[in-house]
Amino acid sequence: xxxxxxxxxxxxxxxxxxxxxxxxxxxxxxxxxxxxxxxxxxxxxxxxxxxxxxxxxxxxxxxxxxxxxxxxxxxxxxxxxxxxxxxxxxxxxxxxxxxxxxxxxxxxxxxxxxxxxxxxxxxxxxxxxxxxxxxxxxxxxxxxxxxxxxxxxxxxxxxxxxxxxxxxxxxxxxxxxxxxxxxxxxxxxxxxxxxxxxxxxxxxxxxxxxxxxxxxxxxxxxxxxxxxxxxxxxxxxxxxxxxxxxxxxxxxxxxxxxxxxxxxxxxxxxxxxxxxxxxxxxxxxxxxxxxxxxxxxxxxxxxxxxxxxxxxxxxxxxxxxxxxxxxxxxxxxxxxxxxxxxxxxxxxxxxxx
Numbered sequence: 001x002x003x004x005x006x007x008x009x010x011x012x013x014x015x016x017x018x019x020x021x022x023x024x025x026x027x028x029x030x031x032x033x034x035x036x037x038x039x040x041x042x043x044x045x046x047x048x049x050x051x052x053x054x055x056x057x058x059x060x061x062x063x064x065x066x067x068x069x070x071x072x073x074x075x076x077x078x079x080x081x082x083x084x085x086x087x088x089x090x091x092x093x094x095x096x097x098x099x100x101x102x103x104x105x106x107x108x109x110x111x112x113x114x115x116x117x118x119x120x121x122x123x124x125x126x127x128x129x130x131x132x133x134x135x136x137x138x139x140x141x142x143x144x145x146x147x148x149x150x151x152x153x154x155x156x157x158x159x160x161x162x163x164x165x166x167x168x169x170x171x172x173x174x175x176x177x178x179x180x181x182x183x184x185x186x187x188x189x190x191x192x193x194x195x196x197x198x199x200x201x202x203x204x205x206x207x208x209x210x211x212x213x214x215x216x217x218x219x220x221x222x223x224x225x226x227x228x229x230x231x232x233x234x235x236x237x238x239x240x241x242x243x244x245x246x247x248x249x250x251x252x253x254x255x256x257x258x259x260x261x262x263x264x265x266x267x268x269x270x271x272x273x274x275x276x277x278x279x280x281x282x283x284x285x286x287x288x289x290x291x292x293x294x295x296x297x298x299x300x301x302x303x304x305x306x307x308x309x310x311x312x313x314x315x316x317x318x319x320x321x322x323x324x325x326x327x328x329x330x331x332x333x334x335x336x337x338x339x340x341x342x343x344x345x346x347x348x349x350x351x352x353x
Contacts (some may be wrong), residue, residue, distance in 0.1 A: 057090025060265035061098040087269035095131035103326035113148035131156035159191035176208035183211035201228025251280035264300025
């Protein structure tokens with residue numbers, strides 16, 4: 001059965017795997033996915049040399065633009081990707097929380113990934129959110145990202161079920177074994193579980209665990225993670241550490257972080273890139289000059305759950321055609337329109353009348 005599945009997996013594209021499973025009930029999707037992972041090992045090794053490596057700086061946590069009927073808006077997506085290439089964005093983080101990944105089908109995810117790879121052409125790294133609650137689904141989404149030619153996977157801690165630290169460590173190592181570089185995503189405010197610095201240090205030696213997105217807002221995590229790495233015989237600089245909290249990103253980088261995965265960068269990519277460059281250089285005067293007008297935006301873009309306000313903001317400044325979000329999310333409540341609009345004006349992104 002294993003050889004048979006491997007042969008089928010090698011012959012079929014990802015799009016056909018589930019269709020094939022439906023035709024042959026004796027072979028499950030997970031069996032084919034496992035065989036596909038095995039058959040990919042040599043290809044992954046070859047493709048690794050072609051990947052754009054993760055780097056310091058500003059990664060945008062990109063929205064997934066949609067039409068008013070809820071379809072993926074491919075024209076707006078292409079326009080956004082070009083906007084970020086032209087504005088100095090250092091990397092893309094697509095299909096994460098801000099990209100409404102949990103509300104998209106596998107076919108929709110593939111379409112977004114294909115468009116991103118086509119537009120970016122290896123100029124900047126593409127980090128793809130593949131994490132979810134079910135490890136088998138994480139594997140499927142990670143293998144899809146490999147197939148599409150993406151550069152790294154963003155794997156969130158499995159949410160709601162509150163696994164222990166040992167389970168989380170095994171989870172991240174298992175995903176890293178698939179061959180795609182992994183950025184661990186720690187956001188306990190959404191998931192209900194905190195992947196602690198000591199645990200990060202224990203998995204940091206895996207060659208495919210290359211980064212951490214730390215979204216606790218605790219800027220002291222940088223030093224704690226670096227120290228935990230050293231305690232486990234891993235160079236303190238072996239991991240890229242990204243802030244997932246826009247309001248504290250500058251201080252996070254000043255304390256030894258490498259950059260951010262930013263919601264604000266959706267509307268202000270050049271400013272956030274420049275802010276990260278200033279923080280990496282520890283240029284305090286330049287940090288204050290750039291960040292002062294952005295502080296209100298950092299706060300008010302979360303007046304409702306992300307990505308509700310940032311999609312409204314993108315439509316308001318003319319970067320997407322619709323602020324539509326997949327249910328059960330909903331468009332920004334009218335009472336917050338003025339809040340976000342004033343934040344955009346203060347940031348210089350919208351001219352006052």
